[in-house]
Amino acid sequence: SDLTSGELRNLHAHYCAEAELTDRWIGRILRKIDDLNLWENSIVLFMSDHGKSLGEHDRTGKSNRNLADDRLWPVYPELAHIPLMVAAPGLEGGRTVDALLQPPDVLPTLLDLAGVDVAPPEPFHGKSIASLLRGESQAPPNDCAISASFLRQTDGTIPISRNTPVLYTEAWGYAPIGSEGERELFDLKVDPYGETNVASDHPRVVEELHERLIGRLQGIDAPEEAIGVFKEKVTPRKEKGRTVDSIPR
Numbered sequence: 456s457d458l459t460s461g462e463l464r465n466l467h468a469h470y471c472a473e474a475e476l477t478d479r480w481i482g483r484i485l486r487k488i489d490d491l492n493l494w495e496n497s498i499v500l501f502m503s504d505h506g507k508s509l510g511e512h513d514r515t516g517k518s519n520r521n522l523a524d525d526r527l528w529p530v531y532p533e534l535a536h537i538p539l540m541v542a543a544p545g546l547e548g549g550r551t552v553d554a555l556l557q558p559p560d561v562l563p564t565l566l567d568l569a570g571v572d573v574a575p576p577e578p579f580h581g582k583s584i585a586s587l588l589r590g591e592s593q594a595p596p597n598d599c600a601i602s603a604s605f606l607r608q609t610d611g612t613i614p615i616s617r618n619t620p621v622l623y624t625e626a627w628g629y630a631p632i633g634s635e636g637e638r639e640l641f642d643l644k645v646d647p648y649g650e651t652n653v654a655s656d657h658p659r660v661v662e663e664l665h666e667r668l669i670g671r672l673q674g675i676d677a678p679e680e681a682i683g684v685f686k687e688k689v690t691p692r693k694e695k696g697r698t699v700d701s702i703p704r
Contacts, residue, residue: 535602554595629664
């Protein structure tokens with residue numbers, strides 16, 4: 456509501472222009488790989504950092520930078536769903552893999568595709584998806600994925616400029632700390648953009664996903680202070696000195 460409809464359209468147009476600019480320069484890199492005949496001994500992996508809200512969930516941007524906005528900002532689907540494309544010798548082009556993946560899966564995948572066997576001092580947190588890319592397996596490596604900022608709680612509160620996590624499964628999106636600090640649940644089969652909170656209709660699903668969230672964080676050796684945020688109720692905390700992304704009207 457800080458932006459007029461015209462300003463919002465202009466913001467969307469700028470975002471599209473930036474995407475086209477990125478696409479053009481990625482194309483130049485791929486053309487150079489063509490020119491140098493590097494495809495037979497190269498692995499190319501393309502992914503992005505995060506998406507951007509362009510009005511979805513009544514937000515613009517990635518995180519809360521508006522002094523007048525007291526809401527928390529979970530990592531909703533428009534932020535969490537990013538591209539991931541891989542090309543490597545021996546991979547069939549055009550294959551689509553239906554699986555939940557996260558950045559920790561990248562390193563073991565690259566090593567697997569390169570045929571490199573390593574013995575790390577500590578086990579990798581991620582899992583290789585090379586067998587999925589080759590079409591040798593249909594079993595996804597993860598049953599869920601978490602997208603979030605690292606949170607530290609102070610006196611039962613967290614900064615409102617931090618993105619709170621959302622745990623994603625094939626069927627559900629679960630935010631343990633929603634827009635107003637409450638738990639949010641989205642049925643992604645019918646609500647892929649996470650616009651309708653159905654937590655009150657599915658209390659057992661909420662509890663199961665909450666336990667899965669904590670178990671997942673423990674499984675990747677997250678520090679206790681990061682896990683403890685989700686074990687008790689928290690409230691937003693206003694911060695001094697934050698910048699304002701948009702001009703209130």
